[in-house]
Amino acid sequence: MTPSLIAMAIIFGIILVGAIIGIYAGVHRVMNLEQWTTGGRGFGLILVWLLTAGEVYTTFAFLGASGWAYSRGGPTLYILAYLSLGYVIAFFVQPRIWEIGRKFCLHTQSDFFLQRYGSKPLSALVAAIGFVFIIPYLQLQLTGLGIIVQVASFDAVSRPVSITIAFIIVAGFVLSSGIRAVAWVSVLKDSLMLIAAFVIGIGVPYHYFGGITPMLHALIQKNPSHLTMPGSTTHYGHSWYITTVLLTAMGGFMWPHNFGSVFSAKGGDTLRRNAVIMPLYNLTLPLLFFVGFTAILVMPGLKNGDMALLLTVRKTFPAGVLGLIGGAGALTAMVPAAILILTAGTLFAKNFFRPLFAPQMSDEAVAKLAKLMVVVVTAIAMYFALFSTTSLVGLLLFAYTGVSQFFPGAIVGLFWKRMNTTGVFAGLVAGVGISMLLIFSKHDPFFGVNAGFIALGVNMLVTIAASLLTAAQPYRLDEPVPSAVAAEAAS
Numbered sequence: 001m002t003p004s005l006i007a008m009a010i011i012f013g014i015i016l017v018g019a020i021i022g023i024y025a026g027v028h029r030v031m032n033l034e035q036w037t038t039g040g041r042g043f044g045l046i047l048v049w050l051l052t053a054g055e056v057y058t059t060f061a062f063l064g065a066s067g068w069a070y071s072r073g074g075p076t077l078y079i080l081a082y083l084s085l086g087y088v089i090a091f092f093v094q095p096r097i098w099e100i101g102r103k104f105c106l107h108t109q110s111d112f113f114l115q116r117y118g119s120k121p122l123s124a125l126v127a128a129i130g131f132v133f134i135i136p137y138l139q140l141q142l143t144g145l146g147i148i149v150q151v152a153s154f155d156a157v158s159r160p161v162s163i164t165i166a167f168i169i170v171a172g173f174v175l176s177s178g179i180r181a182v183a184w185v186s187v188l189k190d191s192l193m194l195i196a197a198f199v200i201g202i203g204v205p206y207h208y209f210g211g212i213t214p215m216l217h218a219l220i221q222k223n224p225s226h227l228t229m230p231g232s233t234t235h236y237g238h239s240w241y242i243t244t245v246l247l248t249a250m251g252g253f254m255w256p257h258n259f260g261s262v263f264s265a266k267g268g269d270t271l272r273r274n275a276v277i278m279p280l281y282n283l284t285l286p287l288l289f290f291v292g293f294t295a296i297l298v299m300p301g302l303k304n305g306d307m308a309l310l311l312t313v314r315k316t317f318p319a320g321v322l323g324l325i326g327g328a329g330a331l332t333a334m335v336p337a338a339i340l341i342l343t344a345g346t347l348f349a350k351n352f353f354r355p356l357f358a359p360q361m362s363d364e365a366v367a368k369l370a371k372l373m374v375v376v377v378t379a380i381a382m383y384f385a386l387f388s389t390t391s392l393v394g395l396l397l398f399a400y401t402g403v404s405q406f407f408p409g410a411i412v413g414l415f416w417k418r419m420n421t422t423g424v425f426a427g428l429v430a431g432v433g434i435s436m437l438l439i440f441s442k443h444d445p446f447f448g449v450n451a452g453f454i455a456l457g458v459n460m461l462v463t464i465a466a467s468l469l470t471a472a473q474p475y476r477l478d479e480p481v482p483s484a485v486a487a488e489a490a491s
Contacts, residue, residue, distance in 0.1 A: 113424075201288060202287065349370040
């Protein structure tokens with residue numbers, strides 16, 4: 001067998017095992033809206049940890065982090081800082097969000113906004129913004145998978161073909177098993193990712209330089225500024241670094257899929273313990289950075305830094321190892337892609353279409369429409385994945401500017417009872433509008449500051465000012481549970 005066939009056989013074998021696990025996860029379970037979106041609200045610490053890791057540590061971490069280490073250098077270190085800080089925020093706010101979700105039988109982030117502010121238009125706006133910014137994150141996963149198969153097949157399998165195959169497999173196990181599939185497949189995905197990170201993070205520098213320290217010395221001699229700020233860029237300096245860490249830490253659990261997954265836990269303490277242990281996963285990220293740094297020395301001049309990790313692995317190891325690494329990378333794309341399309345479909349059906357166009361729609365009809373949207377959402381992301389050239393980290397940062405705008409309404413509004421619908425609506429429109437204006441006019445960073453952080457600051461000011469200048473409204477999170485909701489929760 002040729003090296004290409006060996007690598008591809010291993011990759012597709014791993015993908016097949018992952019697909020079987022995902023589909024089996026839903027066997028003998030009725031996939032109603034409750035099971036499909038929250039897994040019956042019974043996930044313990046292990047499943048919550050696996051689900052969180054599946055959502056957070058994606059192709060962005062596997063290929064994008066090493067790609068930025070290769071092409072940009074020092075600014076890449078923001079990834080380590082924001083993930084750790086994000087869990088501090090999660091420790092304090094996620095248990096409270098879980099309590100509210102359990103009390104009122106919430107399924108999505110938009111459900112939370114509807115319960116807090118009592119406004120269907122605001123809930124629909126939150127759903128629409130979440131839906132739009134999930135697309136580039138999903139595009140990131142499909143793009144990464146295309147890179148993996150292209151490199152592992154030695155360019156024998158085209159990127160469009162690999163993306164199409166991924167689309168079919170991911171849609172299949174999401175439709176059959178919902179969020180439970182994501183948690184179960186994460187067992188395989190996380191095991192392989194940990195093995196892959198240690199094998200290549202230690203093995204690649206050792207192969208070429210005898211260890212990590214000699215490799216870093218060689219890199220410093222070749223390009224001493226690469227490991228400092230702004231690295232090999234001209235505008236990602238310290239101001240960008242600080243504001244990007246703050247923005248992404250506050251926005252980390254504002255992603256609709258991360259927010260909604262909180263409702264799957266069986267208790268607030270489960271979420272607290274998860275927030276304590278999750279930062280340990282960050283230990284794998286420097287290992288991926290080391291591969292990117294090594295690639296600068298052994299494979300200089302790559303036009304696409306996102307390909308640095310896999311091209312270096314292909315150059316360094318036998319085809320079997322390339323297949324193992326590629327299979328791990330494929331699952332880091334497919335697992336988060338599954339939760340993303342599940343969330344996007346549910347947001348559209350339950351929180352956008354039903355309240356605005358079909359108020360009498362039953363939960364069963366909502367579940368059917370959400371599953372139909374799984375196909376539509378993935379097809380949209382697949383189109384952008386085929387025709388966009390934006391880097392993996394670039395896609396994620398763009399999406400973060402949008403979802404982080406939920407922070408004032410969700411977190412500040414959780415504790416400040418004076419915040420009202422008018423303030424949150426105005427702040428969201430201002431924040432998203434300004435961030436998109438700065439980005440599309442190519443003013444990101446703006447005077448060295450992350451454009452999304454500037455937009456979030458404006459959002460916060462507008463939200464608070466508008467809330468104070470308009471009439472107060474009831475704090476609906478303290479209201480008694482409606483009898484219909486209580487009956488649904490009990491069942």
